[in-house]
Amino acid sequence: MSSKSYFRYWGKARPQDCGGVQLHLLPYHCLDVAAVGLQYLRRAPAFRDFLGSRMHANDKLAQEQWIAFWLAMHDLGKFSESFQSQRPDLFEELRGRRPDASKVYTLRHDGLGMLFWNDKLERYAVDNTWFGLPTKASARGINYWVSAVTGHHGQPPEPQPCGRWKNHFHWQDDPPAIFQFADDLRELIFEGREASIPTTLDPDAFEHASQELSWWMAGLAVLADWLGSNTDYFAYRAEPDDPLPLREYWAHAKKQAAIALDHTGVLPLHPGGALPFESLFPRITTPSPLQSWAATTVLSRGPQIYLLEDVTGAGKTEAAVLLAHRLIAAGQADGFFIGLPTMATANAMYGRIAQVYARLFAGNASLVLAHGQRNLVEAFAESVIPSGPTADDDQQLDESASIRCNAWLADHNKRALMAPAGVGTIDQALLAVLHSRHQSLRLLGLFRKVLVVDEVHACDAYMQGILENLLAFHAAAGGSAILLSATLPQAMKEALLRAFAVGCQRDAPVLASQSAFPLVTSWHSARPDDTEETPIATRKDVQRTVAVDYLTEESRVEAVIDAALAAGQCVCWMRNTVADALDAFALFRGRVPADKLTLFHARFSLRDRLLTERRILDLFGQDSTPSQRQGQLVIATQVVEQSLDADWDVVVSDLAPIDRLIQRAGRLQRHVRDRHGERLQDPTAGDQRGEARLYVFGPRWTASPEADWFKAAFPKAANVYAHHSQLWLTAKALQAGCFAMPADARSLIERVFAGDSEIPEKLEHNANQAEGKSYSDASEAQQNTVKLGSGYVRGGIDWWSEAKTPSRLGEASINVVLARWDLERLLPWCEHEDLRHAWAYSTVRVAERLIAKSAEPEGAARKAALEQALLTLPGGGKWCVLLPLEKGHQGWTGAAWSKTTAQRPEQRLSWVYDSLSGLCQIEQDGEDNE
Known part of the structure; x- marks a missing residue:
């Protein structure tokens, strides 16, 4: 019989009615998780070096041992009698007695682990000079590492009053087992060396570094626990009377961890050399000026941020991917994540990235992006962290790691954060800095990636506040960012750049009052005093004047659409709500042949949304033919206004803020075609479909509107765009009957959003309410976001639900x-x-x-x-x-x-x-x- 009492504790268990080995010994599971973390550090050396650089530790072996030790301590709480007694049958088998009925499992094991550390193990560590640091400041620093690993359920452990450990731990059995395990673990992991990491800094600096690093350490703990709990790689072992010694099992666990990581898509890939533009995008014969800039601009070392402002259709996405590719090839990044405003835009972008993904990472295209949108759910989802078997035991009150893992991975959009090349909604990235479960895993997923945010102007005050915090976190970890927008107010630009610089611990960049458009603004942490603002020329085929017809009666909208369809043109009517879209669909259903009428909004099942997106891109995308397009009508909501490479002959839009209308106008005669709708490939050709004309359906124009000017005309949309004075300013600008792109873009945006335009008296109350809500939303963003300097601690906040700290406000x-x-x-x-x-x-x-x-x-x-x-x-x-x-x-x-x-x-x-x-x-x- 083994003299090591810690072999009398189970760490994982199957339900009683399952066959096979019933349990996995707790010390072995602890080593499984530590082994995954250790192998991850060795396969992702940039992450190991990031942790080491913050601790001023150059000894790579010491870094690896330090991280592995703490990961092995992640399940301290499972040594408690209250946890072990959840399975009285296993308890009696292992311990030879019945569990103490007074030890009731009311506190989850992550909280129990932190409780035991605070009440007992911390003093034991100090008395035995584990780290040679007896001071209180050093102990405070260590506590952040404990919080990070015990918080492997995706949130920091719940704090408990001192002295409560006896309510959950058997005073005679559990502490000696833990002390013995910890001592043996230290000898095994550190191989007799001094645990030197804490001595690399003075105690206060060690505490500060530990605070910041705890965010990413917590993410590693979640990932390591998930993979270390997967029985496909770590089979259960239950031989308490004749256990395999820790040293032998440690060697086995490290081999299995390497296999587990090989089978996931979470490790950095080895990029090839930098490829020229034409190799990445062979279908684009002539790069746009913005794309040419992205191919030639001088990069630097360290975190850097780029704001690309250009007209819709100018190829911002390709410019961003090229720039990200160059950063990866230069060793400044390991991948990228593209965050878009909606699922629809993310799915559309997914298909575009699929065409270049295999070229970005030499010799490894494991993410199967090339299979396209129809395989979004299966192929992409299964390529990053495969789901493991679920040990769902109703006798255990807290969820197993496999249940947590499978539930998280079931939202396939989340997996994109962990992939070397990911496409998803911006919400998945924003949740990395909100008080939401598994935010630390999202931070780990974004580590050393180029964060690309498309349509950044679509962020409201709340989302902007969260994005600013995300940029600060991302820059602090050495990440770079590329922000894309057709139109970006100056104040918003300054705030985003300032946030990124704060993350780099630099002063806010100073911007000139630059009126040029298109424009690239770039800032490099290596050259903090040199903010570059580079005017960019515009590609000829996107320079145009768009005529505007402002319509105030639905019957006139009907007439415009009927006439266009009768002339063989294709039309899109973009509405502001699902209900309005359904009304419009009912209006034309029966008048337009069923195969010529499409309704597209957010309330379709994922399968039907994917099929509709595919249909829209087939009918109105780059390669669509006149026969496909002829007489087609699409009724849609905002899902088609961004990042969807579709082109209609005629576009009708409900009145929306000017930035949204500019986006919607970008779907009007987007691709150069002849008068029949045939695509023209000659780069010097002009569009032959006649004058580009945007029809805007809005309230009757008046210079002196009533307070309900917009709501009376569009009651269902009144809360979608609640700042009605901005809608009035937009309508006022449209009375000119046209706008030129890109010449008018900057002035149009500033006229509506700068806040210094005169507005009618009866709209002032609405404007004040909207402005007040904007300030309130920005304040709420600050309240809901985690703070880099506070460290991974609970702080009295419920981290359970994403709905309680949402990535965007409005209706849950x-x-x-x-x-x-x-x-x-x-x-x-x-x-x-x-x-x-x-x-x-x-x-x-x-x-x-x-x-x-x-x-x-x-x-x-x-x-x-x-x-x-x-x-x-x-x-x-x-x-x-x-x-x-x-x-x-x-x-x-x-x-x-x-x-x-x-x-x-x-x-x-x-x-x-x-x-x-x-x-x-x-x-x-x-x-x-x-």
């Missing part, structure tokens, strides 16, 4: 998963051989006030089927609403409960879904503003 929304009744069986709405993908494809995002919880079906059989379906959803359905649909005379219909609000109690609302209209409330409440 929730994932609604559509299902369909097949007699008494409940199946995913979308069919797929892999159940996880079927549920993912069946998901749609809806305002929580409309759908908050499932309506219970009638009959015991259906109730049981619903419960069974929930168990197959990620996280057991905790973070979504399952909406069962049944086919009837109205189509596929279902019911769900709305959320109780101050205005109304919860209601049982009825819904209908079809692939043409999306998810619609059967009795519209008139308040649906998504």
